[in-house]
Amino acid sequence: MNDNNERRVVSVIVVNEASVLSRITDLFSGRGYNITSLTVAPIPESKYSRLTIVTSGSIRVIEQITKQLHKLIPVLRVYEHSDLVEKEMALVKFPITENLSDISAICNAYNGKIVNVGNDVIITMVADEPKRVDHYLEAIRKYNPKEIVRSGAVALER
Amino acid sequence: MQISGAQMVIEALIAEGVDTVFGYPGGAIMNVYDEIYKQDKFQHILTRHEQAAVHAAEGYSKASGKVGVSMITSGPGFTNAVTGLADAYMDSIPLVVISGQVPMSLIGTDAFQEIDAVGISRSCTKHNYLVTDAKDLPRVLKEAFYIARTGRPGPVHVDIPKDVTAQIAEFDYDVKLDLETYKPHVKGNPRQIKKAMEAIANAKRPLFYLGGGIINSNAANEVRDLVHTTGIPAVETFMARGTLSYDDKLLIGMLGMHGSYAANMAMSETDMVIALGARFDDRVTGKLSEFAKNAGVIHVDIDPASISKLVNANYPIVGDIKNVVVEMLKHVPMIKSDNYEPWRETIENFAQLHPLTFHEDSERLKPQWVIKRVGELLGDDANISTDVGQHQMWTSQFYPFTRPRQFISSGGLGTMGFGFPAAIGVKAASPEKTSINFTGDGSILMNCQELMTAVEKKLPVINIILNNNFLGMVRQWQTLFYDKRYSETDLSVQPDFVKLAEAFGGIGYRVSTKEEFDVALKEAIERNIVAFIDVKVERLENVMPMVPSGGSLFNMMLLEKKESK
Numbered sequence A: 001m002n003d004n005n006e007r008r009v010v011s012v013i014v015v016n017e018a019s020v021l022s023r024i025t026d027l028f029s030g031r032g033y034n035i036t037s038l039t040v041a042p043i044p045e046s047k048y049s050r051l052t053i054v055t056s057g058s059i060r061v062i063e064q065i066t067k068q069l070h071k072l073i074p075v076l077r078v079y080e081h082s083d084l085v086e087k088e089m090a091l092v093k094f095p096i097t098e099n100l101s102d103i104s105a106i107c108n109a110y111n112g113k114i115v116n117v118g119n120d121v122i123i124t125m126v127a128d129e130p131k132r133v134d135h136y137l138e139a140i141r142k143y144n145p146k147e148i149v150r151s152g153a154v155a156l157e158r
Numbered sequence B: 001m002q003i004s005g006a007q008m009v010i011e012a013l014i015a016e017g018v019d020t021v022f023g024y025p026g027g028a029i030m031n032v033y034d035e036i037y038k039q040d041k042f043q044h045i046l047t048r049h050e051q052a053a054v055h056a057a058e059g060y061s062k063a064s065g066k067v068g069v070s071m072i073t074s075g076p077g078f079t080n081a082v083t084g085l086a087d088a089y090m091d092s093i094p095l096v097v098i099s100g101q102v103p104m105s106l107i108g109t110d111a112f113q114e115i116d117a118v119g120i121s122r123s124c125t126k127h128n129y130l131v132t133d134a135k136d137l138p139r140v141l142k143e144a145f146y147i148a149r150t151g152r153p154g155p156v157h158v159d160i161p162k163d164v165t166a167q168i169a170e171f172d173y174d175v176k177l178d179l180e181t182y183k184p185h186v187k188g189n190p191r192q193i194k195k196a197m198e199a200i201a202n203a204k205r206p207l208f209y210l211g212g213g214i215i216n217s218n219a220a221n222e223v224r225d226l227v228h229t230t231g232i233p234a235v236e237t238f239m240a241r242g243t244l245s246y247d248d249k250l251l252i253g254m255l256g257m258h259g260s261y262a263a264n265m266a267m268s269e270t271d272m273v274i275a276l277g278a279r280f281d282d283r284v285t286g287k288l289s290e291f292a293k294n295a296g297v298i299h300v301d302i303d304p305a306s307i308s309k310l311v312n313a314n315y316p317i318v319g320d321i322k323n324v325v326v327e328m329l330k331h332v333p334m335i336k337s338d339n340y341e342p343w344r345e346t347i348e349n350f351a352q353l354h355p356l357t358f359h360e361d362s363e364r365l366k367p368q369w370v371i372k373r374v375g376e377l378l379g380d381d382a383n384i385s386t387d388v389g390q391h392q393m394w395t396s397q398f399y400p401f402t403r404p405r406q407f408i409s410s411g412g413l414g415t416m417g418f419g420f421p422a423a424i425g426v427k428a429a430s431p432e433k434t435s436i437n438f439t440g441d442g443s444i445l446m447n448c449q450e451l452m453t454a455v456e457k458k459l460p461v462i463n464i465i466l467n468n469n470f471l472g473m474v475r476q477w478q479t480l481f482y483d484k485r486y487s488e489t490d491l492s493v494q495p496d497f498v499k500l501a502e503a504f505g506g507i508g509y510r511v512s513t514k515e516e517f518d519v520a521l522k523e524a525i526e527r528n529i530v531a532f533i534d535v536k537v538e539r540l541e542n543v544m545p546m547v548p549s550g551g552s553l554f555n556m557m558l559l560e561k562k563e564s565k
């Protein structure tokens, strides 16, 4: 039972058409499984899109979901990743009154930087492994972030 | 050829060789119905309820092996049909169901009779389409038929807005299908098949576990060869009845919750399960951890998601049953049938110990007797459908099935109301056979309006109502597990079934003795009109043997022993 909540990353290559996203999310929701994050974008110069889904479940559950995903007519391929490079982006808005050089230095440590400076706020961007993004968000808490957006993970098999 | 969307639907159905469509018109699908009116290439059967239109298409498909087609309107027409879609999905029945939708410009505005049909059907179809441009229709319809009948068959739903059926576009049905993402795997891996056959040769107590996939694959002949040349005993699922003839020496019977003692014991004692197109359903396995506990598992299925879903397969083989069995037959010489003689004897002993039987010990007729009697009188000459409940299980247990596609019943969804419309579809597909529907006093009321369809279209289905004045199957569970608290299952208050049939122009009989039954059946067949035969049967008869829900197959509740007269 204890591997029940293990985190899994699944990539799905699908035909880029109207109903495809709901077909996929229905498979999860119909079985009561939660999707932690989901990213979708078209694959350049093809009729396909790539979805990266982060979820959790036992090996058996994931194996069944993988097979069910594959059974959907518009699905071309499903990868259940084990050895992968995984990145996630986070945008954070800070009041301009915070210590900008500190923030900038922390961003640097997480592959990021300040990407926008306005009158009242600055926006930073980092891109790193999801776990490291967690750490980053922990580290910047004391600088009173006003808004945080995470992109969800994207992944490629090594 | 430049034609309207509605005309395209007609042309596509003709090109697919469809000869019968079951449906019900309404606003959003009227353009298509207008074209149905103008053509004479296929017949349209107007059922009296959309649910029945889909069940009839299922019956038609199961009896004929072809794709069943039904046509319905938007909104309530569609929602009425959903039970049929779900039923076909669970039992892997190939259908194309075409529904009308409100015009594109009104979609999303809560228009009259608008419902998100593809949103609803997504989870109970193999695939579905909302067609937004008539130029896509030829491709979509062609794909729909292709997807419905190939791989693991299933229902495909095509939703067409009204303005799309009016739109004019180019129709060319010779489009080449380009389904890069859908390529069912039909040929089993020959090396894996050889390994599986070696494993069988090394087993002492192998057992065929035959499933509905054999019927889908039209592989009963090949499977019969395989069973006979190897001498390996076989059990059938409910969905596989008729794969082997009832009198086949190697057929032990149906397994599962209401399977025979011998079949369930064989499954518990086997050391090598050979599953062909069976999906380890919970009605079959009972307690999973005890199911075929000491056996290796060979699992042949066209759907990879069926394999190792519930029981781990040591030899997974993805492929079409027919292809795989033909390949298996090549390796039969390595199997020594004589080696299994002790195993066959063991099974014979199980069968002797607790044969599948019933006691004729009541004043009222026993429902099992009625089914056996119809078997004696009609046997191979009848196609048999059922509704859902005790009568359904008794039919599976006691009718002498001799061929695949003879038995048509709702297994996966267990839909009361399935039997009568399905039998209408069966009769339309094979008019030369008598079409019998064994039904219950509860189930028959769930689609009795189909009397009208059967009368109008001269489809003389004979409904044999095994009338126990109960929702019998639920009553049985209340007797056994709820201390006889018969909550809402007593059907003492009933219509006059004879008058009901007559009111529609059918014929009705009420019988309570064997002699009356024989007369009624004979007359119903001769008069060739849709009939209700209301048979008063023993009220408190239970379906036995039984594996209590969640129990192990080898722990069955058995029929009490009595000296047979």
Ligand SMILES: Cc1cc2nc3c(=O)[nH]c(=O)nc-3n(C[C@H](O)[C@H](O)[C@H](O)COP(=O)(O)OP(=O)(O)OC[C@H]3O[C@@H](n4cnc5c(N)ncnc54)[C@H](O)[C@@H]3O)c2cc1C
Binding pocket: B090, B091, B092, B151, B152, B153, B210, B211, B212, B213, B214, B216, B217, B236, B237, B238, B239, B240, B254, B255, B256, B257, B258, B259, B276, B277, B278, B279, B280, B281, B283, B284, B300, B301, B302, B303, B306, B319, B320, B321, B322, B388, B389, B393, B410, B411, B412, B413, B414, B415, B473
């Ligand atoms: C009240 C009630 C009681 C029941 N009790 C029992 C019982 O005691 N015993 C029993 O057996 N059932 C019982 N059932 C029926 C049960 O619910 C299931 O419907 C049934 O067991 C499933 O049969 P199956 O495993 O053969 O699968 P099916 O539903 O027939 O599935 C077919 C399988 O074959 C595969 N397949 C399809 N086409 C092909 C092909 N061309 N090549 C290869 N594979 C293919 C599919 O992918 C699928 O896995 C009961 C039902 C009801 C309503």
Ligand SMILES: Cc1ncc(C[n+]2csc(CCOP(=O)(O)OP(=O)(O)O)c2C)c(N)n1
Binding pocket: B387, B388, B389, B390, B391, B392, B414, B415, B416, B417, B439, B440, B441, B442, B443, B444, B466, B468, B470, B471, B472, B473, B474
């Ligand atoms: C549509 C639907 N509703 C409810 C059920 C639950 N159910 C299963 S069997 C049964 C009783 C059926 O009674 P009847 O048709 O008289 O058959 P019997 O069991 O008496 O032979 C019921 C209510 C069902 N299977 N389908």
Ligand SMILES: [Mg+2]
Binding pocket: B389, B440, B441, B442, B466, B467, B468, B469, B470, B471, B472
């Ligand atoms: Mg009843």
